[in-house]
Amino acid sequence: MDLAWVRQHVRQAAAELGFGLVDQTKLVTAASELARNTLVHGGGGQVESTVLQNGLARGLRLTFTDEGPGIPDIERALSDGYTSGGGLGLGLGGARRLVHEFSLDSRPGAGTAVTVICWVAGPPRQRKEMR
Template identity: 70%
Template sequence: MTSLPIGSDVDLAWVRQRVRQTAAELGFGLVQQTKLVTAASELARNTLIHGGGGHMEITPLDEGHVPGLRLSFTDSGPGIRDLDLAMTDGYTTGIGLGSGLSGARRLVDEFSIDSRPGHGTTVTVTAWVTGLPSPRGAG
């Protein structure tokens, strides 16, 4: 596992670069890499803008000889008051398109979110290399 800070736009670029590099090393195809980088970019931006910054943990996985990648984005911001609303396509608290959380969820195999108002948010996503059976039946 590696932890990367998310505190500025420069950090967002490092997150995208590290996710792409790690995904390529694990054998993810170009389309899968692009999906992972897109999801990571959305979630890292949310961590920075809505959470006031935080960090991403990137963890290569190998369960049952199926390579995967887990990304966790954690902040100590205000948290999300209404998770159902926040996960709705088109919902935005800012000037964005409202596709961040729901869009990221569609780009990965596994998605979880833990958020409590006043205590921050952690979003964890996992993707498995396609063409191989997922160890958890996801995908």
Template identity: 60%
Template sequence: MSAPNSGSRDIRIEQDVVLARQFVRKLAQDYGMRLIDQTKLVTAVSELARNTMVYGGGGIMDWEVVDEAGRTGLRLTFRDEGPGIPDIKLAMTDGWTSGGGLGLGLTGAKRLVDDFELDTAPGKGTRVMIGKWI
């Protein structure tokens, strides 16, 4: 493909969440990701982009197409400079939500993707990396 294989998008307002979902769906389609995997990835993106906007006060979604060990995937990193997650154990508890999102929480987003990393601390912001293989 002649398009760039990495970049960043602002996640500041509700429209940015919508645009992030649309962008990732198109990217996944362009690389031949199966429909079910597109849906899982876009659902996770929706939850994480909304978290970035609502709880992190806005931030950035970095994206890249990765080729590792003979396979291709999409890696997305959501990062903000918000208050961070005070209780990671609680935030990673199935069924827990602080309200306002899709009700998936971080654990729901984690189940929808192949790779998931969370880096956060109170006062230090949050970084969530997800990956889905094609």
């Protein structure tokens, strides 16, 4: 239920900010992978969502935190082809490629925090009603 909520929340927030369908899908896919990692490997945790504004550009920052065992080898975890099994097959490296900004802070025994940001430029798109 929590993973479904994260996906739904991220898609709705991205749509409201004017992200196109492709960019919405990229961000939702990255968020789904990171939320799953937080749940499975971190034993649960939190996600924080923040709307950003930089001139005409709007963005969405998502921060996933847990108090799990941490990641012992960050470079390996970010490398292509690395999997801990059972996920989307995307991994941290794939999630990193789907967003504009990516940061990861993890220490063994101290948990993990992953922050991603995606940007969209221009004024928000107006929703059109069809009759």
